[in-house]
Amino acid sequence: MNTPFIIDAHAHLGPTQAFEAHHRELDAYMDILDRLGIELSFFSAMPTLENDFETGHRMTLEVLGKYPDRLRATGCSIPIGRKFRWPILKT
Amino acid sequence: MNNIDYTLALRQMTDHLVAEAAALEPYDALVWAGYPACAFQVWPDAAAVGRGLEASPIRRALISHTVGGMHDATAGNQALAALLEALPGGYGVMTLVPETAHDEPVVERRIAVALRRGMRAARILPKSHRYTLKTPGVDRLLEALEARRVPLFIPIGQTDWNEIGTLALAHAGLAILVESAGHHEYLNMRAALPWLEKAANLLVPTNRQFLAGGLELLVERLGPERVLFASGQPIEDPWSTLALLVKSRLPEAARRLIAHGNLERLLEAVVVEDSEE
Numbered sequence: 103m104n105t106p107f108i109i110d111a112h113a114h115l116g117p118t119q120a121f122e123a124h125h126r127e128l129d130a131y132m133d134i135l136d137r138l139g140i141e142l143s144f145f146s147a148m149p150t151l152e153n154d155f156e157t158g159h160r161m162t163l164e165v166l167g168k169y170p171d172r173l174r175a176t177g178c179s180i181p182i183g184r185k186f187r188w189p190i191l192k193t
Numbered sequence: 194m195n196n197i198d199y200t201l202a203l204r205q206m207t208d209h210l211v212a213e214a215a216a217l218e219p220y221d222a223l224v225w226a227g228y229p230a231c232a233f234q235v236w237p238d239a240a241a242v243g244r245g246l247e248a249s250p251i252r253r254a255l256i257s258h259t260v261g262g263m264h265d266a267t268a269g270n271q272a273l274a275a276l277l278e279a280l281p282g283g284y285g286v287m288t289l290v291p292e293t294a295h296d297e298p299v300v301e302r303r304i305a306v307a308l309r310r311g312m313r314a315a316r317i318l319p320k321s322h323r324y325t326l327k328t329p330g331v332d333r334l335l336e337a338l339e340a341r342r343v344p345l346f347i348p349i350g351q352t353d354w355n356e357i358g359t360l361a362l363a364h365a366g367l368a369i370l371v372e373s374a375g376h377h378e379y380l381n382m383r384a385a386l387p388w389l390e391k392a393a394n395l396l397v398p399t400n401r402q403f404l405a406g407g408l409e410l411l412v413e414r415l416g417p418e419r420v421l422f423a424s425g426q427p428i429e430d431p432w433s434t435l436a437l438l439v440k441s442r443l444p445e446a447a448r449r450l451i452a453h454g455n456l457e458r459l460l461e462a463v464v465v466e467d468s469e470e
Binding site for chain 1: 206405406440
């Protein structure tokens with residue numbers, strides 16, 4: 103069977119305060135991608151969505167480094183105020 | 194990028210998924226007949242239900258009626274009984290409300306009549322029908338269901354986990370299917386899982402279970418005997434939960450229990466005939 107090139111445009115990785123995500127760890131997530139035939143996935147690291155930008159962006163870069171061909175990421179910050187910055191992503 | 198014929202490839206993928214789903218012989222615990230308030234499809238009568246199921250890999254279903262769910266319990270049960278007469282082999286879910294007077298065995302009689310007319314499960318809707326699970330009369334209704342081993346659906350949005358858990362412990366012989374405990378309740382796992390683990394008679398239909406790993410989590414914590422395939426079609430897309438089951442990492446035996454075995458076991462246990470009737 104020919105296989106289409108499937109891109110997942112919305113995914114999440116990592117822990118969250120709200121609930122216990124069963125497949126939150128990277129290996130479990132990569133297993134889901136393999137099972138469903140997804141070639142490329144755009145993810146957000148959960149800490150960035152809960153205002154822990156430093157932790158979230160460090161996690162983002164670490165994960166991207168492990169699977170540079172399979173993953174893409176979105177950064178997240180609050181684009182107002184004097185503290186707005188992308189320190190991690192500039193390194 | 195490549196020379197893939199995407200139309201053909203997607204058709205092949207779909208055909209493969211349908212074949213895998215059909216092999217599980219799914220028995221859908223939640224199919225709606227009637228006119229829902231909001232849906233892209235409606236199955237208003239037995240013919241439409243039959244056609245709808247025929248178009249999917251789901252051949253057997255436990256039917257609920259929107260009139261019972263959204264309007265009046267008695268009218269809904271009558272509409273569903275009439276529909277079941279035209280749907281040979283089909284079973285239904287009666288809608289019940291607690292009685293407020295106790296001068297005759299009204300609830301018991303209503304359940305007996307409904308069972309004879311093809312109902313094999315019940316649903317209560319405390320929020321919609323303006324009472325709570327602590328209202329006097331609810332216990333009697335639950336005892337009547339428990340005596341006949343009639344499974345009971347309660348949508349989680351109609352109450353909360355503390356009420357359902359307390360009720361389950363008080364009626365340990367009653368199979369309670371906590372309906373629509375899907376995406377929203379996945380986010381509420383810290384409130385839901387302790388009750389699910391504590392009360393073994395709480396079961397989880399799979400409708401609105403569309404998060405990766407949700408089924409595996411439930412089976413890991415509760416065992417495969419307490420999860421039942423339910424779609425909520427045609428209001429909800431059956432493939433959201435069916436694909437999750439087909440593509441799960443669960444063993445074949447567990448997937449077959451969820452697909453049909455657990456519901457069959459519940460329905461076979463229902464005491465339909467009453468020697469006193």
